[in-house]
Amino acid sequence: MLELKFVRNNPDAVRDALVKRNMGTEHLDRLIGLDKEWRQCLVEGDRLKQTRNRVTQEVARLKKEKKDAAAQIDEMRSINARIKEIDDRIRDIESGMQEILLNIPNIPSSTTPVGRDENDNPVIRVVGEPRKFGFPVKPHWEIAENLDIIDFQRAAKISGQGFAVYKGMGAKLERALISFMLDVHDRQGYVEVFPPVLMTEKAMIGTGQLPKFKEDMYACTDGFYLAPTAEVPVTNLYMDEYLEKLPVFHTAYTACFRREAGKHGQDTRGIIRQHQFNKVELVKFVRPETSYDELEKLTKDAEEILQLLKIPYRVISLCTGDLGFSAAKTYDIEAWVPAQGKYREISSCSNFESFQARRANIRYRTPEGPQFVHTLNGSGLAVGRTVVAVLENYQREDGSVEIPEVLRPYLHGATEIR
RNA sequence: GCCGAGGUACUCUAACGGUAAGGGACUGGUCUCGAAAACCAGCGGUCGCAAGGCCUUAGGAGUUCAAGUCUCCUCCUCGGCGCCA
Structure with missing residues (x-):
């Protein structure tokens, strides 16, 4: 398996390898698209999780001080729903990327002769x-x-x-x-x-x-x-x-x-x-x-x-x-x-x-x-x-x-x- | 197959349901003629130019505002019993 980071940073090298092996590159293109979407989802999800962590800490503090935390708890419910949506999407993308990665062959060595069959x-x-x-x-x-x-x-x-x-x-x-x-x-x-x-x-x-x-x-x-x-x-x-x-x-x-x-x-x-x-x-x-x-x-x-x-x-x-x-x-x-x-x-x-x-x-x-x-x-x-x-x-x-x-x-x- | 005990990072070992602490090993630094010791720092993954953030307690599902911790399922390891070439 190639490293996702390697594919992200060297898409042309991977494409070249696939071509030399007489293989199609459409999966690679799909992978690159998924990777981009994956990182966008990560950013949004992480931001929401940061909020959740902060509010949750507030709840802990309020409870310790025997104060009411109902407002914060209520706020969390909607945020949690959105987090779940994003996490589901991230999971889908990750399994999709993993499947593609597992099916991408190794990069031939530069000393491997180029040929058809x-x-x-x-x-x-x-x-x-x-x-x-x-x-x-x-x-x-x-x-x-x-x-x-x-x-x-x-x-x-x-x-x-x-x-x-x-x-x-x-x-x-x-x-x-x-x-x-x-x-x-x-x-x-x-x-x-x-x-x-x-x-x-x-x-x-x-x-x-x-x-x-x-x-x-x-x-x-x-x-x-x-x-x-x-x-x-x-x-x-x-x-x-x-x-x-x-x-x-x-x-x-x-x-x-x-x-x-x-x-x-x-x-x-x-x-x-x-x-x-x-x-x-x-x-x-x-x-x-x-x-x-x-x-x-x-x-x-x-x-x-x-x-x-x-x-x-x-x-x-x-x-x-x-x-x-x-x-x-x-x-x-x-x-x-x-x-x-x-x-x-x-x-x-x-x-x-x-x-x-x-x-x-x-x-x-x-x-x-x-x-x-x-x-x-x-x-x-x-x-x-x-x-x-x-x-x-x-x-x-x-x-x-x-x-x-x-x-x-x-x-x-x-x-x-x- | 049955009963029991476990699974926390390279390793060992903590954590009233309140957001993973510490030791060892290792790497770098200070010190030294050099080494050891001592001290300082780093030491899981990931996103980001960075600041910083998020994730991570065998794996999965659930309860909860919040799970290493509670519930259920699966896997693995170690004991004991049974069966077996």
Whole structure:
């Protein structure tokens, strides 16, 4: 969320941001109008309240002196009625402004490339070289079903489309990847946490999933939402707190839940797009002046997983038209998927600046007073998509799959799946 | 789920129904060679160029001229009991 004062004082900057994101500006115009009316109401209401406070004091004084205060009490009745009217109007305006503010996206960083859509995302670097296969490559779902390590049929029976049951070496591989990723990030200095995934509405608002993206979330009874990413529980750990020592780095494994509304027909086969998937996340809370350096480091920390697994990938910078709602700058890491002959997103690393911290009220102290921290996060990595990358990049002609060396200690030394 | 006790600002802690007092921590200043102590000041939000004002006692509704205080509802925390993997 942007600060109302910021919008009031920099309407052109906000307008510019909306235009670069290909979004309309009519809500912004409405907000500016409401703000003006709001301040007018405040002035009138405050003046009446000042009168009320003064008269009320008189009443107290008169009563103490055992004098009659009927005239003053009578005067108050009409003033109170008018105050109520104005207060009601102020409340309406405030909820209107709040709703608009919650739906205005973050201002893109000046280093975020300007562009219309995903076709305008510049490639920052390409690492590793796609392997040359001397045989026709199979898509991961074919490899997995042939090896009997992922069961889509039975998953559909118990949960419907968009789910997978991992079995045998498939289940072990998923578990090995989670442990491997957490161990690497632990070594990189991230403190592991293992949080709940049932979230309150307030937490979902804190990181920006609500109110704008309600359709993409699973809502439970009792007012809970299923976290779509560990970003939600981990960032909100420090909701309404002062962080006494910065920076704070966390890594967390959680299951993630996404409705993928409006994504019918995309990646319907395989495990690239699932309603429930596993992810290891990286989250940072830092001082504003360091947040862009920290974004570079966080991205490299996520990349290290792919380097260790020896999977080719590239890093792109999301342009303004493709940038997520809460982010000021985002790097996507895309892993090479041989059967598709292209790079596919496996991690998204973002700097939110103070956008989430303002919503979730996460601050630190400075000599000039409380300041909002900057929050960052990135996948390190999406586990299911890493399984895709491993199966496809390490497949052999006979249908078996070699296990990357770094994972073997997590699989009792096994070297292949067959 | 039941019973009880609570929720005041970063923290702790006051306030006959009369308009939020104070300590600690923190920041700045005086003093000092320097530090500590002591003393002074600041230390919730918001409107305003300012003077100044308004709001703020977990959240909401009500009673009242006036609510931290009285009534009702909700939430959360801490005990105890029950149930449960």
